[in-house]
Amino acid sequence: MQKEGKKIVVRPDGSLEVPQNPIVCFIEGDGTGRDIWPAAKQVLDAAVSAAYKGGRLIVWKEVLAGEKAFRETGEWLPEATIAAIREHVVAIKGPLTTPVSGGIRSVNVALRQLLDLYACVRPVRYIPGVPSPMKNPEAVNMVIFRENTEDLYAGIEFPAGSSEAEKIIGFLEGMGAKIAPGSGIGIKPMSEKNTRRLVARAVAHAIDHGYGSVTLMHKGNIMKFTEGAFRDWGYKAARELFPDQTLTEAEVFDSFGGKAPEGRVVIKDRIADMLFQQVLLRPEEFGVIAAPNLNGDYISDALAAQAGGLGMAPGANIGDKAAVFEATHGTAPKYAGKDMVNPGSLILSGAMMLDHMGWTEAAALVRETLASAVSSCTVTYDLARQIPGAKTVSCSLFAEGLAESMKS
Numbered sequence: 001m002q003k004e005g006k007k008i009v010v011r012p013d014g015s016l017e018v019p020q021n022p023i024v025c026f027i028e029g030d031g032t033g034r035d036i037w038p039a040a041k042q043v044l045d046a047a048v049s050a051a052y053k054g055g056r057l058i059v060w061k062e063v064l065a066g067e068k069a070f071r072e073t074g075e076w077l078p079e080a081t082i083a084a085i086r087e088h089v090v091a092i093k094g095p096l097t098t099p100v101s102g103g104i105r106s107v108n109v110a111l112r113q114l115l116d117l118y119a120c121v122r123p124v125r126y127i128p129g130v131p132s133p134m135k136n137p138e139a140v141n142m143v144i145f146r147e148n149t150e151d152l153y154a155g156i157e158f159p160a161g162s163s164e165a166e167k168i169i170g171f172l173e174g175m176g177a178k179i180a181p182g183s184g185i186g187i188k189p190m191s192e193k194n195t196r197r198l199v200a201r202a203v204a205h206a207i208d209h210g211y212g213s214v215t216l217m218h219k220g221n222i223m224k225f226t227e228g229a230f231r232d233w234g235y236k237a238a239r240e241l242f243p244d245q246t247l248t249e250a251e252v253f254d255s256f257g258g259k260a261p262e263g264r265v266v267i268k269d270r271i272a273d274m275l276f277q278q279v280l281l282r283p284e285e286f287g288v289i290a291a292p293n294l295n296g297d298y299i300s301d302a303l304a305a306q307a308g309g310l311g312m313a314p315g316a317n318i319g320d321k322a323a324v325f326e327a328t329h330g331t332a333p334k335y336a337g338k339d340m341v342n343p344g345s346l347i348l349s350g351a352m353m354l355d356h357m358g359w360t361e362a363a364a365l366v367r368e369t370l371a372s373a374v375s376s377c378t379v380t381y382d383l384a385r386q387i388p389g390a391k392t393v394s395c396s397l398f399a400e401g402l403a404e405s406m407k408s
């Protein structure tokens with residue numbers, strides 16, 4: 001197998017053309033990134049080698065972001081990094097420090113915006129043996145598609161007392177709004193275009209992966225022209241883009257006696273506060289969830305907790321031209337360099353990346369091997385402290401164990 005590697009290409013229909021030896025970009029990450037990245041890489045390489053008997057190989061290309069980039073180039077997110085990810089289409093990253101000062105609000109947010117990674121995808125599936133607060137955590141099997149580019153997170157904010165805030169208050173008062181003097185102002189833009197592409201991706205995922213429903217999460221009873229519009233645009237997108245594969249919950253009751261016909265994805269909506277209750281009380285009723293940015297942020301972490309927490313939760317930020325897979329936890333700086341933390345989140349994000357590349361056999365092998373290590377109670381400190389009798393291993397030994405068992 002050649003070591004120099006070839007580029008992954010996005011075809012005109014949006015699918016990927018992946019060579020046998022694709023170049024994949026990686027960002028090591030700050031803090032514990034230097035512990036979990038080598039561990040994850042070892043496991044992903046072992047899975048690809050075992051699944052394809054040496055016939056496929058990832059050629060890794062390091063690109064810089066975060067503290068390492070700042071040390072080496074004086075920039076938190078060099079333009080060369082964005083250009084490389086654009087050129088090579090697929091990347092994986094460790095966690096990055098949010099600089100307290102230094103001209104960039106968040107490297108993570110900048111990456112998403114510059115590459116237009118509009119869908120934050122978080123699968124939440126219980127791995128048997130992981131400590132969970134749920135009575136029946138195995139019923140948790142959902143994937144959240146969170147809109148990544150707009151909503152209150154667009155960053156259009158003005159501090160209380162600023163001339164900008166005062167100007168906006170004056171303007172809105174001219175339109176009849178009543179706003180307390182000296183208020184801070186945040187703007188919540190939401191568009192049909194961005195809702196439509198997010199919902200399209202969520203529905204396509206449900207169809208491709210056999211999920212029975214897509215739930216549009218919103219607070220449209222109160223915020224009618226943003227969150228309510230998200231719901232309406234979501235239904236419209238599903239109806240127009242997938243007319244033969246979807247139907248609404250109302251249609252299921254009106255025309256099919258309450259039972260969805262085989263092979264059709266049910267599009268439903270839930271008000272956000274109700275959804276938080278229902279995913280706890282009746283998790284088996286939910287498959288894919290499509291949410292605006294802020295709701296999606298909240299529900300992602302709440303659901304990850306049901307499956308045992310962020311330590312093992314994978315994630316990805318996906319756009320039409322590029323995708324970046326990432327550990328969902330932060331840099332955990334107090335453990336940096338101590339070879340202690342759990343590399344599970346980054347390893348499972350790597351499995352998502354392999355799926356995205358169409359290397360599903362290797363992805364399945366990663367998940368199976370990780371699940372079997374957890375069920376044999378050989379785990380890193382974070383899980384070991386919650387599993388009576390578990391054997392604690394270091395980050396690197398945990399990864400080495402996975403890689404070795406794939407070889408056999």
Ligand code: NAP
Nearest residue numbers: 095096097098108311327328329330331332333341342382
């Ligand atoms: P954090 O880094 O996620 O760490 C909080 C706690 O979570 C840790 O002290 C540890 O708990 C546990 N933890 C995190 N990762 C773990 C792992 N791999 N294995 C086991 N336990 C793990 O959150 P933070 O301290 O709030 O944030 C630190 C920095 O990370 C900040 O600069 C923040 O902005 C950044 N951040 C980056 C991302 C990202 O890049 N996607 C995401 C979130 C935060 P115990 O001490 O109880 O063991």
